[in-house]
Amino acid sequence: MTFKHSAAIVTFVVLGFSTTNLVQAAEREETRLTEVAGFGVPVAPMSGYVPAVKRPPVFAALYVTLGAMQAWDVYSTTVALKAGAREANPTTAGVAGNPGSLIALKAVTTAGTILFAERMWKRNKVGAIAMLIAVNSATAVVSMHNLRNAKTAASRR
Numbered sequence: 001m002t003f004k005h006s007a008a009i010v011t012f013v014v015l016g017f018s019t020t021n022l023v024q025a026a027e028r029e030e031t032r033l034t035e036v037a038g039f040g041v042p043v044a045p046m047s048g049y050v051p052a053v054k055r056p057p058v059f060a061a062l063y064v065t066l067g068a069m070q071a072w073d074v075y076s077t078t079v080a081l082k083a084g085a086r087e088a089n090p091t092t093a094g095v096a097g098n099p100g101s102l103i104a105l106k107a108v109t110t111a112g113t114i115l116f117a118e119r120m121w122k123r124n125k126v127g128a129i130a131m132l133i134a135v136n137s138a139t140a141v142v143s144m145h146n147l148r149n150a151k152t153a154a155s156r157r
Contacts (some may be wrong), residue, residue: 055121062132063114070106072073075104076146083151085146 077097081087087096095101113135120128 030122056129058129059117059121059132062129062136064119065136066110066113066132066139069136069143070110072143073139073146074099074102074106076150080146080150080153084157085149085151 062115071104075088077092077096079095089096092102092105095105113132117132120131
């Protein structure tokens with residue numbers, strides 16, 4: 001594995017953890033203290049924000065797994081292309097040859113999936129978790145297929 005691949009994987013894992021922290025921070029209501037007659041009095045935030053229902057720990061784990069699966073997909077796609085395979089996905093074929101563009105595309109895809117899951121969570125909690133499991137599973141299957149294609153393409157050379 002090259003430095004670029006390692007950096008891509010670390011980037012996606014860190015992105016997954018930082019996204020989880022942002023979601024948790026958005027749900028946490030910060031209380032400020034104001035001094036009145038020498039006593040600290042809690043003051044409610046001005047925004048009127050009411051924290052949403054807390055998500056189960058599996059939700060954060062699925063976000064991290066999503067980042068890891070996307071990083072693995074970038075790695076497996078890059079390995080397969082270097083071995084002589086071609087990108088079969090027409091939406092990705094244009095950027096697959098450029099690792100930077102592929103990483104950017106996967107970062108946007110990951111962010112979009114997380115935003116969609118957050119919106120879905122408000123109406124269908126089980127559906128949001130099931131959707132994340134399905135996306136993670138599909139990405140894992142695609143990545144395994146990419147590595148199999150890399151092995152096949154390399155054996156033809």
